[in-house]
Amino acid sequence: MDERPLSALRPGDQATIGRLNGSGPVRRRLLELGLTPGTRVTLVRLAPLRDPMEIRVRGYQLCVRRSEADAVLVQLDPAHQPVGNAVPAPALAYAAVHGTSAAVGAIRGFFRQLRPF
């Protein structure tokens, strides 16, 4: 499947971390902050000057510079639910299988489509 760097995501995109490139203290710190392989991340927004990026991971918001995000390879989630579906039922079922953060992300995704970014 296709891997792409975290820095290539667009606001609202959700992805799962595949692996972290590079070596050294930054990589270690990213892991310690919870960006481990298999973790779900969401790109919330970009700064007004397009850099840094704000991502949501493990229930909190983290800023990373694009250059730091380059080293994090992720797999983009497939497209979200179409507009018009009632929110709660599919989202809660999703939560039962995939856990809390995914459900919150799905709900956000729904609202995102209603409100242009």
Next chain:
Amino acid sequence: MTVLSAPARSPHGAVRRVALAGNPNSGKTTLFNALTGLRQKVANYPGVTVDKKEGSFRLDGREIQVLDLPGAYSLAARSPDEAVARDILLGHRADTPPPDLVLAVVDASNLERNLYLALQIADLGIPVIVVLNMMDVADRHGLQIDPAALSREIGLPVVPAVASQSRGIPELHRLLRAGVPPAPAPRRDPLSPDAEATLDTLAQALAEIRGLEHEAAQARAVALLTVEARPEEPALLRAVAAARSRFEALGIDPTDALVEARYAWIARVHRQVVAAEEVGPTLTERVDRVVTHRFWGLLIFLALMALVFQAIMSWASVPMNGIDAAITALKGLVQAHMPPGDLRDLMTDGVISGVGGVLVFLPQISILFLFIGLLEDSGYMARAAFMMDRVMRGVGLHGRSFIPLLSSFACAIPGIMATRTIENRKDRLVTILIAPLMSCSARLPVYALMIAAFIPARRVWGIFTLPALTLLGLYVLGFLAAMAMAWLFKRTLLKAETPTFLMELPPYRKPSARTVAMFAWLQARMFLQRAGTVIMAISICLWALTTYPKLSPSAGGSPDRGAQLRHSVAGRIGHFLEPAIRPLGFDWKIGIGLIGATAAREVFVSTLATVYSVGADDEDAAAQSLRSQIRRDVDPRTGRKVWSPLVGISLLVYFVLALQCMSTIAVVRRETNGWTWPLFQLAYMTALAYTGSFIVYQTGRFFGWGT
């Protein structure tokens, strides 16, 4: 004796020393304040510019010491703050023994990442009580956490709390009364069988060398690899090296693997213990959409900065005038009650002026730190750094440098003190070095005098006046010079990689009045204590320089102050300096003014007034006549005017670029723990100012401006 080598603690020993540990923004400091109230003090850890916050409280008549450790995301330290936390917990700091137990403050709305540190501390074998703080925030986010279930899963006592409302404190006291709890080894997901075998070998070595039980040894092995601390025992060093090469042969990075294993386990616990409700976008999320918006966000930011700026300039003026009045009254009192003579003059013009010179900054510093505290506590500061990071990165700095630099437009002293939030030492130094280039409020009297005397009040481009544009130009010049020097420093002297910018954006919260007030108060007090002593010393020196040697009194009574000034050491230095400053267009009178200004920039105006023997009690009247005196002053030797618009501009440029504030030097000395950097700063800024003035004046002369 380090903690890693300490024998297993006997449970139920009495608690005497407690340390608070946790992520930044977890409410650690709020809890510290709630526990200790005013019984706290801030000192310095020797050798590093990290605050040491200690306090105490009484429990059943016994005093319990509390140490507020610096916030950390992990004990594998990446900043001086984290290094101090790690060293204390490992028992590596001679000045601070390790605590009996650690209160791991965990942000309930952000449980997984916070648990990582808590469990890492438990790996060390130190008893941990988890304070599950910010339960109110978790509630608002729709998170239902079962503290009892959490406690069962992680094997540590858990106390739910809302420190900002002092909820959970009685429960905490109850636990502390029960004594030091046992310290079980935290769990994690297993690694591959080969990796586990290697880890086990290391654990066995630990068990032998340090006499630990199996479980404890396993935890300590994990700690050794994830905290990356060097053990003391040579046999252990060998064991670790052997384990590492074995891991390498397996193609595994043990630290990475262990971090991932711990998080995998934490994630499972999280799923079992936390139930999430759908709540839609939080308030934080909705506010952020506006506040970090491309257009509105920047606008709001500028408006906020303007407000802070305005507050510092205008709100501070009332208390500043009050302090001034008090100083003057005190001087009057001394004057009335002491016999005339040198001692009295030393008291009034040396000591009281010196102390007054320090005290007068207090309102500005307090207001600035109040705002910084408010912005920081509410969570806005992180957004500001987020938005400004790209701009700062252009010169090799960090988003966090922006607020200190902006504060320096009001006064560099609190700005420099605010650089403590910058983790990287070199970036912090660069920010400190360029901060005084941001035109501070003390330069305004000089700007005002020169502009009023020499810049014609003409209208330009419709709504702007030439004086206003000049003023703006001066500020812009300072800013550009600062950016240029930052770029230069980052390229040469303080070359470092552009720092990483991993930073959390915490949820917004209502700032706690107590936390903010205490923060502002502590910063102000530190300033008074340390900067005050140096400033007073320099004031006395300057007083001596302008008083001695004394003119013998003329027949008519006490000598003219101007004449005395010209006769003193300072006056002689002024004359001596004249050839050096002639190329800038300055004469010896300005030279004396510059010497006086070394103390504080505003002093330039009053020193000039004295030189021109303009004696008046009313400052405004003095300025008026000083202005006309300046315009009329003629050099007796050449018959030409001393001052001209070109000289005025040259002087303005000098003031934009020069470091003329002993308070700043004193604070830089304190913040950098030495004289090297303040003296370097003085040297480079003086050189910069000289060059700038030189270029301006000589270019002007070349084009035939000036007399």
